[in-house]
Amino acid sequence: MPTYEMKPDDLLSADVQSIPQPDDSSAYMETPSLLSAINPFTDNQQVQRGRDAAFRLDNSLGSFIATAPFSQFDKVDGYNPFDNNAADLKGYEDYADSFIDAGSPDETRAIMNRIDQQMQDRQYLSDTGGAGTISSLAMGLIDPINLASMFVPAGAVVRGGEVAATAGKFALANAVGGIASEAALSTTQETRTLEESAANVAVDAMVGGILGAGAQLLAGAGQRAAVSEAVASNLRGNDSPQSIGAEQVFNTTLDQEQLAGLGLINKTLSVNPGGRLAQSPSRASRAINQQLAENNYYFAKNDEGLATFTAAETKIKQYDAMLYKQMESTKDAYQTYSKNIRSTGGTRMNFVDFNEAVGMAMRRGDQSEIPEVAQAATQIRPMFEATKVRMQEMGILPEEVDVSTAQSYLPRIYKFDKILSDRTEFRGRIANWIQGISSKGADAASTRIEKIDSGLAAAAEAQPRAQTLADEIAAAESWSGRKTELMDEVGNRTKLIGQEQDLTARLEKQQSQLATAKNQKLISRLNKEVSDLRTKLDDIAKAKEELPTLQRHLDLLDNPRKYRSELRKLQKKANSTTRLNASRERNLKAMEPLSREEAEDAADEIVNKIIGAPSGLVPAQLLPEKIIGRAGFTKSRSLLIPDERIEDFLESDINHVMESYLRQVGPEIELTAQFGSKDMGEQIRQVSEEYTQLIKDAKTPKERGRLEKQRDADLRDIEAMRDRLIGTYGAPKDPRSFFVRAGRVARNVNFLRLLGGMTISAATDLMRPMMQHGLSKSLRPMGAMLNNMAAVKVATKDLREMAVGLDYVLSTRTKAIADLTDPYSRRSAFERGLNWGTQKFGNWTLMNQWNSALKSWSGLIVQSRILDNAKLLSAGKEVPQKEVRKLAQIGIDQSMLRRIGEQFAKHGEDMDGLMTGHSHLWDDRAVREAFQSAVLKDVDSTVVTPGVGDTPLMMSNEVGKMILQFKMFIFAQHNRVIASGIQQGDASFYLGAMGTIALGAMVYVMKQKLSGRDIDYSPNNLVKEGIDRAGMIGWLSEPLNAVENISGGRFGLGAMFGAPPVSRFQSRNAIGALLGPTFDMAGDGAVIANGVLNGEFDSKQVHAVRKVMPYQNLWAIAPLLNKVEEELK
Template sequence: MPIYEQQPDDILSADINAVQQTEPTYGDNVSPSWYDPINPLDDRRQTKELRNAAFRIDNSVGSLIATAPFNQFEDIEGYNPFEDELTLSGYEDYADAFIHSNSPQETAAIKQRIDREKNDRQQLMDSGGAGIVSSIAMGVIDPINVAAMMIPGGAIVKGGSVGATAGKFALANTAGGVASEMALHSTQETRTLTESAINVTLDAMIGGTLGSAAQLVRNRGELINKVRNDIIEHQPSNNPPANQSGDRSIGAAEVANTTLEQETLKGPSFVNRTMMVSPVGRVAQSPSKTARQINQQLTENNFTFAKNEEGIATFTAVETKVRGYETLVYKQVESTKDHFKQYRQSGGRDMSYYQFSEAVGDAMRNGDTHAIPQIAEAARSIRPIVEATKDRMVELGILRENVKVTTAQSYFPRIYKFDKILNDRTEFRKIIADWLEEINQTSINKAKGSLDRAEIGIDKARNASPQAERLGLEIKEAESWSGKKSLLMDDINKYQKIINEKNAVEVELNSLSNLAQLNKTQTRRQATLQRKLQRINDAENKLPALQRSVDILDNPRKFRNEHRRLTRTANSLTRHDRIRQSALNRMTPLEREELDAAADDIVNKIIGAPSGIVPSELIPDGLVKRAGFTKDRTLNIPDERIKDYLESDVNYVMENYIRQVAPEIELTAKFGRVDMDNQIKAITEEYNQLIADATTPKERSRLEVRREADLRDIRAMRDRLLGTYGAPKDPSSFFVRAGRVARHVNFLRLLGGMTISSLPDMARPIMQHGLRSALKPLGKMLTDIGAMRIAKADLREMGIGLEYILSSRSKVIADLNDPYSRRSYLERGLQWSSQKFGNLTLMNQYTDTMKMWSGVITQSKVLRAANTLDAGGTLSKQEIKKLAHIGIDESMLKRIADQFKRHGEDLDGMLTGHSHLWDDRVVRETFQAAVLKDVRTTVITPGIGDTPLMMSSELGKIVMQFKTFFFATHNRALVSGIQSGDASFYYGALLQVALGSLVYVLKAKMAGRDINTEPANLVKEGLDWSGMMGWLGEPNNVLENLSGGTYGMSAMFGGPPASRYQSRNGIGALLGPTFDLGGDIKNITSGVLNGEFDDREVRSVRKLLPFQNLFYLSPLLNQVEEQMK
């Protein structure tokens, strides 16, 4: 089992600019400058967070909004947050904030509010100038401050006193500041009096400054005259010399200030114009500088720009970074294979490799556990890849923080078995409908509980209303005695004395009432006692209210809190009534017909997903407002319930997962958003200016057309990277799937000799780097196996040399790079055969060798240049241009040298950096991306911008199959070589033509055809087979095939038609190998029906056979074919 020194998450790149290489910047994590918070065009995540923090802390409206959610908690009878000391541990300084808390949930929410306030303050403090500007900006737009600033506006008069106006503004701002701070104090728990005093003082200063500035502006005429008369006449001129530019751009650090001329392609314009058939070539020649720069940042290219000659580096493309993720796929596949070998070595024989891979996928859904230890260990070894990509997506804001798995024990990407769903649609729909019904019923049950709680809350609210009213009157009465407590106590004592006489009065009255007859004195006494008893009764009625007032005055906070609690409970009547109504609405169940219709809609969205990328929002709009369904519309059905309809093959699922998330991650990291909305707006705005500056209607019209073309190309290349461009509306249609099958069949039956055809690629390292630079590492590779093994492992960490496992280049060249294809048994078998076919033809091994050779050359050259600079030496202009061409400038070379000294190794002249160990992430990623880009352009690997857009359509894939390589060769070899102007390109081109001639001879021998050794014919065939003519050679070959050699290059050279299309019929030459296949089937059918099975029919049968032209089987099949003729 291999041991990898690099962690899986190391491959996930930071958001770096390959030109501006100073400090690491990851996505939106670049610290905002002081200007960014007030820049309306800056919508980066970190800037938004800074504005939001300032809005909550320094704006009364924002602070009020931040407290809004605290009316949603249900009270718990008898709850007291102060009972347990641990409840408020760490929050003792803010204990008053918890006085009104009536539930653990509300206590937790108050803590969260306090934490958020503290975090917001810390974030503003840590952001330095940006934090200060954010706070000022949010304070300025505070409605209270805005109103305060409007008050003294009339104080500004022409000729007025600056001091007086400043004073009025200062006074108004101070009043506004006091009001604002009072509002903020009422809604924030952590705001201190010291902070408020400082803010009010600053408000006064700002008001005074604004007032004086306003008055100065009003008096500007007088001031200008004074300055002109007293100062300007005595100052010398400060105009710059005529030969000195006022707008200079120095070095790579100011690459954003490059001019349109610096972003212009080198080389003859008529040669560059031949690239207008491809989107990357068109946008590289756009009249918009912004479009040219974004084109470089998005799409990999091998172009030389004018700025490269100045040492300004080309941007590192998102596409290059995305291709680096193939390392993760490679490691996952290798790890699974290693664990399968361990399983077999331990005696396991029940599972095939495919079944083992499915079991690993199933284990990843179930907490990475399995009864078979090798399967569980395989799942655990893959988990870091998933976690690393998830963490990066959270960091960039693609996923929300604290995202949790709700559909399984652990996360495993969900990819549907489309064919099984199509074949068993009824059962799948029933499973979905049953789950929807369960969700609906669960919500109804919860709604019943909510209804009961709402009824209880309504009763409490109704009971609390009179209590709150009564207590309010008592508090008001007590407040009337405020400052007069001694008088109150005198009254209480007076009434108490009166009450104390009650017993005596009652006894005396009783004794008098027992007398049969009262004399006058007794009668008067009785009346006096009765009046006194009435006064006693009055005192008894008044005393409790007075004593209540004393209690309230002794502990006013307690009674005010109680009054607020009762008032809040009484005011919750409306809220509880809304909850009651909502619960009643949710208690209406969905009918089965509605559930079946919703399930049908979900199934249609799944099987109709373009390119197999199923949208996350699957729940129909009609269900969102019904019980149990949320606005996010995610199909959160447990994986276990639809397990039979989900792909579990870990190799297939992880490859598709990484290919899907890698572009999302890198596009977001580079451009802020996957859709590149800001960049598209920037291009549009620049074109608006260009159109406004145009002088003629014709020029404006031309720019309008060009703008639409540039935006179309940028969007198309973006979508090609995402895998969605040209996606069929119905991926399951017969035409789409038949075309896919036909392309696989064509690959198996026609490209058995592609390794022989690729022999001219051996000249590419020489063309790109020169004879000496290319051959010296080759000799080392062939003679020092140990050193090469070290270099090979190093390059694989960069995503180089993975073809034997992934066969990625062969798939791209054969137009089979469709990772989201449906997976019927036939399609799965063809995909497996195509994967193995690349190994059977030795193409994958050959490509790996070529890429390793190129990687060693590039790595050694970069490291040697870095060491030269570090030692105080200088680089030639040609070296500087070459390095800038692949994305490295001189400042980056110095940082590379530092890392190489600490981690690199000199293997007897072959330098290897061990870059996966470098601790400077920016340097590591820049270096690895530069090497990977150069390898992919040396060993030509087509990219997202190299082919015409029509080749992404289903018809284009069929008609133009096997043409991808020639368009890529045109851009990456022919045109780029002419642009560079290096002598190595021209003598390398001669070698490539010679190797093309060798391919012609070998192909002719394999096919049993006569070899025309005329020099002119060999040159013509060499040009054709070498690919040196790029896509320009394709129309010539079609013309020669259709005209029988009457027209075309062969007629010019005087030889036979080009041999590369000799085996195709006219239809096949014009419309591609699939239609050629149709022609062969027609020939066979006609021969069978007519009873004439001659040479043509035998040849057609031969061409239908898979593997029929494998270069080591072809001679044998030639003999069989001759016997049958």
């Protein structure tokens, strides 16, 4: 470190006795908030004072500065502070050794003041609690000795090779760094004891890591005793058990869901939603967080072999494999088409037109006059069918789904820009369709009126019949239980009626005799006989009347179901009058078709819904409520206009359609599969109920208030990550606005003008597989890659089935890092051109190829690691605890590992030591999904690819995207590398970290040469640049670099190392340092405009012109532009 000659007055006043002593206000001081403590720009005086104290106490540079003037005192001849029984040292007897070299009374008093200052600093940091701890962390983090000893392989402190033998849990390198740091601090601090330094070094060895200065934090005043007692539990991240009142929906405890590693480091994760939820007091929130968003954290349960939940985000990313297959199929078909068209001498369409033709064919039964187009459509069709079947399994779609708008299904993606530019035409077509449907509906309504009238007549006729039958059934039921008696009654009447003919003949005979009789007695007798016969005939006549009724009763009793069913039918028909009358009224209304004005008004409303849809997700229900019930529109509210009628307003480019479709249905399918519904209503209820119980159990109003706020925060973060997956979080209210579209264009332009050298910057990624898996496991697949390329091709093809290594085609990581993932964006011709340019730019920079290769390598490593352990378990051997923990962290427990071994035995292959599972052939779906998700999760954490839980929520809105563009990676790096690596806590991480820093220094050298700038080879500068380029202090580097840029290098990482400012943002102006690359570009534009208007076009303006040019720092172009710029200056 360089030293600088200075006068005493530069550091302290001329009269050292007048060193101001801070008041001891700890008795009445209010502890500053943690939010203020982590805010680098806070104006909180207590926090600033704590930082000053921590810099003097826990940073070797600060401690040295505080000591510096004591070599400047003039000696007094014969002076001895120990004269007169050391009267001058009264009260400082415990620190007598510090006064041995004191040469004057002034120096003695200065040493006393220094001791007082150290003791007050310690007490102040202790009294400020968490804020003091954070201040110590920050100052210890930037301690030059700690950083240099940890990150410079050839530095002054040599790291031994015995790290690998330390059981993988303690970082010997950091212990050595701790010894060096403690030695420096002990030299400059009287109050630092040997026992304290020894304890600090011991804890350094336990909690070390790439943020080894965090151990120095633990050595901060007032913190050591508490941490030394609690270090064992802190290393595992355990909190005290809490009461859980919500329904038991997970099989783990709150402690098991606790983040592993050092709790203080884990607190730095609280800037992102995934990190906050991982530390929530709610067990449900912690578990749901794992199920929702992908992370690379270790949890306490992983030590027990309990697997981290597989995240819905990981499963959603696997749909990229389907998109990749579609794009490759289309590209292959186009190549075949191009070859065939050349042989026939025909006119060849370009690739974009070919993609459009494929989309059009998919609306026409996959048929086309061009065989290659039809072939591509046929190959793509099963992909849509697969998603349809999956959605039917989830209950998202009904079992029977008919395509009513085309011969065959192609998702309807609207060309928003064309609709905006030709709205009148689009609205007119929809209005014409509405009127046509309405007219047909009116004719159909007239026909229905005739049928309804016929039904009303039938209902009127059925009414009396139903009543009669009901009366008959009631009368028959009066004989229920007396059927024999009824049969007797029927038999008696039948017998009586059978006598009618004989009695009639006798009556006629008697009447004939009566007519000729003369004898009075005979006449009397005949009259009596005639009267009797007539009475009997009257009885017969009555029996004839009663017999049918009695027989009907008997029939009804013999066939009750038949007549009950007949009665129900008659009653239903009779009771249909009300329904038919209502239907008649509706159809009378529907007989009047919509007017042209009404149709155009409805079409206007439909167009507004389409172009105003958030994130381009157009709702299925588009028809206005006011036309439902009018002619032709009685049920569905879907816009069922045939695709062919609006085809020029629909996207037909199959690549864009497939990407948009999968981005929409993928989250809906996987969220439904994981949580039961896309809105996660049940999970939100569980979290809320658990907090209700926690609040009920809280002891104080303050604690209850804190839990209420925490509940709101948890629900906000869960819903935000859910909506990020769906694509609607932060969606602008007006996606058509100039600000929104200009911001999107600006981000694309920034990507093209600033990231030409991103592949060189990504060289530090080379160490990530070794950090994650260790040297031997990382190099074994590399050996196979060099010796057996055929095997590598087979294994790489398997990885692509898992959506691993697809960046060359999809630019997945590049777009995520540059914040260009917006598949639903409006696409003008200019925007389409920019999108094409950004895709190609990723290939021209070789970044996509780099990402594909590195992810493939990482995929081979983790796949082999899983399968090796699966074979071990299948052979009846014990899996090492380290492997159990790692496998659990990526979502595989021992039971699943055993099932993976069974599937590998059936379908897998060992190709000269290179393992591949052929997992797409596995017949156990659950095992296949678990294995593929584990591989993909680990790969995207090894080759850091930002996820929905990795970045602050503000980065999803338009302002955040603009200001924080290109910052997604550093937040993801902090989560997936720094914090996760410290939680991992083995030698692989620490050795890999040192290699990463070395590569970062190499990147600095290469970048400087490429840009034509001088290279500073001083060790402190290389260390500083290596740390910064490797991102090894995570998101903390961003505020440090911004402050450094604004302050002109007076503060920041460079100043801490006694080196120039970091080179990464050397060309960025102060506005850009604070507000991001878009404002940086605007600042450069202002510089150019000022030069043009003033007629002064010097080197500043020339450089500004270069900076706003796309491709200006592309590795192949930058050297040429360097020379041109130099000539123009």
